[in-house]
Amino acid sequence: MCGTCGCGHDHEHDHHHEHRDPAIAVLEPLLGENDREAAHNRAHFDAHGVLAVNLMSSPGSGKTSLLEATIVALAAKGWRIAVVVGDLETENDAARIRSHGVPAVQITTGMACHLDAMMVHRALHDIDLAAIDLLFIENVGNLVCPASFDLGQHADVVLLSVTEGDDKPAKYPVMFRAADHVLVTKADLLPHIAEFRPERAARAIADLDAATPVSLVSAKSGEGLDGWLDWLAGLRAAHRTGKPA
């Protein structure tokens, strides 16, 4: 090939021919459609003064149990709550939430391993945002994919149960880096699981983001729930003052 211009011919550079960069610049985000829909969801939340919190974790780490304990405690303080629940199949989790008198919309994703902003938007059609203060989005149990999709939430909370191992944050750094708060769940089982050292988990999380609060909680015993509820109350207060009344 011609070393000067890369045009594919051997030739002297004394003639005229056109050389253009063959690449056509695009510079478009691959998840642009999702991001636009997420911004749209966030605008809906903000217009109604609703705080939206996205819960993520591996399957079986206790998202629904934590939600049940949380909505019972917050409802007693007068909070109005709704929940959007994502699972590949079944209505089980939504049914558990509804048993506490809280509206819940189940999104069954089929084969999709995460919620996206379009799915959440469709679910919002079944929720009266004017009638709630707080929306929980319980994402599909998965420590990889959900972190890539903005849903329009204001905060991300990641759960890590003591039965999973304290090295999970180091193994799934992107997910735990995304967290605004990490809840170490099933604390009531800690006496039976010597392998799990909360301080080791906290150190691994601090390596990802030293500012991320880490709370040890048990939905069963109630341990640590007050700190988590206070954090939510602080978030809600900040969200309210952050926009015009």
Add this chain to the structure above:
Amino acid sequence: MHEAAIVAGLMKILERQAALHGVSRIGRVNLKVGRLKAVEPQALVACFEIFAEGGVAEGAELCVDHLPVRGRCGACGCDFEVKGYRFRCPRCGGGDVAVTGGEELYIESFEAAEAAEASEGG
């Protein structure tokens, strides 16, 4: 496999852009993907081959530039590459690190099949 959802977004962009620029067959697609996006380049390539079948990008090469995570220390201002997802300043040890790179996820450019062949040939 969130890579499938990402590639589905890419295909929409390519179909639209190819029509806009009068390109009938795409030869190469250049992506920028940061390491904080939990997106696996090999999975992207595998999904791309399947999604591209029968469309304007069938047979095109997908080039993924996997970008490192970079941070800036809030305490001392040091700019550095974050290695092993350890968000600590290598100079002062501070943990207040703002991410300045690694969150990219976009298509940079594409090339028509003829242009890609010409730049490879010789």
